[in-house]
Amino acid sequence: xxxxxxxxxxxxxxxxxxxxxxxxxxxxxxxxxxxxxxxxxxxxxxxxxxxxxxxxxxxxxxxxxxxxxxxxxxxxxxxxxxxxxxxxxxxxxxxxxxxxxxxxxxxxxxxxxx
Amino acid sequence: xxxxxxxxxxxxxxxxxxxxxxxxxxxxxxxxxxxxxxxxxxxxxxxxxxxxxxxxxxxxxxxxxxxxxxxxxxxxxxxxxxxxxxxxxxxxxxxxxxxxxxxxxxxxxxxxxxx
Numbered sequence: 027x028x029x030x031x032x033x034x035x036x037x038x039x040x041x042x043x044x045x046x047x048x049x050x051x052x053x054x055x056x057x058x059x060x061x062x063x064x065x066x067x068x069x070x071x072x073x074x075x076x077x078x079x080x081x082x083x084x085x086x087x088x089x090x091x092x093x094x095x096x097x098x099x100x101x102x103x104x105x106x107x108x109x110x111x112x113x114x115x116x117x118x119x120x121x122x123x124x125x126x127x128x129x130x131x132x133x134x135x136x137x138x139x140x
Numbered sequence: 141x142x143x144x145x146x147x148x149x150x151x152x153x154x155x156x157x158x159x160x161x162x163x164x165x166x167x168x169x170x171x172x173x174x175x176x177x178x179x180x181x182x183x184x185x186x187x188x189x190x191x192x193x194x195x196x197x198x199x200x201x202x203x204x205x206x207x208x209x210x211x212x213x214x215x216x217x218x219x220x221x222x223x224x225x226x227x228x229x230x231x232x233x234x235x236x237x238x239x240x241x242x243x244x245x246x247x248x249x250x251x252x253x254x255x
Contacts, residue, residue: 069249071246073245078241124241126171126173132182133182
């Protein structure tokens with residue numbers, strides 16, 4: 027079975043705090059891709075990052091960083107010095123190799139309070 | 141600007157009525173997708189199309205139909221057979237590239253409600 031679990035339904039932080047969003051996935055495939063998307067209140071999903079299963083290097087993009095650990099089947103997302111504009115629902119997704127399907131987690135709603 | 145346009149933003153359906161949601165993209169993407177999002181849940185795939193005149197069922201295709209007559213367009217019809225159509229519908233597109241799962245780009249969505 028292929029599945030993505032985002033156990034944190036909702037997180038609330040105060041501006042400038044760091045916050046980590048957890049993502050745990052299940053797959054029997056050895057080759058797969060992982061994604062993070064942001065869904066602001068306007069509704070569209072905004073692509074943040076794509077990572078393939080052979081690349082376990084952590085990635086940093088500005089205040090965003092991602093920690094991919096195959097040993098624990100996790101692909102966690104950290105926002106450093108959070109801002110009010112980071113308030114959104116964040117989705118982690120899994121895509122089997124050469125498949126056009128995205129298997130989404132249920133999302134984590136992040137609220138950053140001023 | 142290149143992007144995906146979904147219309148209308150809000151749609152109301154009467155009992156027994158079919159309604160069609162529009163999705164147009166000018167990104168020159170081959171692949172297009174339709175997802176359904178229910179409150180507090182992730183997205184579930186309804187239909188997808190990798191090339192013109194071809195499409196496949198996703199995980200929850202019952203009660204829905206699609207067509208792909210043009211590369212730019214992938215309309216979704218919610219038929220009267222779909223008994224619980226109230227949801228947020230998102231259209232997406234991506235480059236069709238072998239052995240490389242390209243990211244999908246999404247429209248702003250259509251919110252469908254039953255009258």
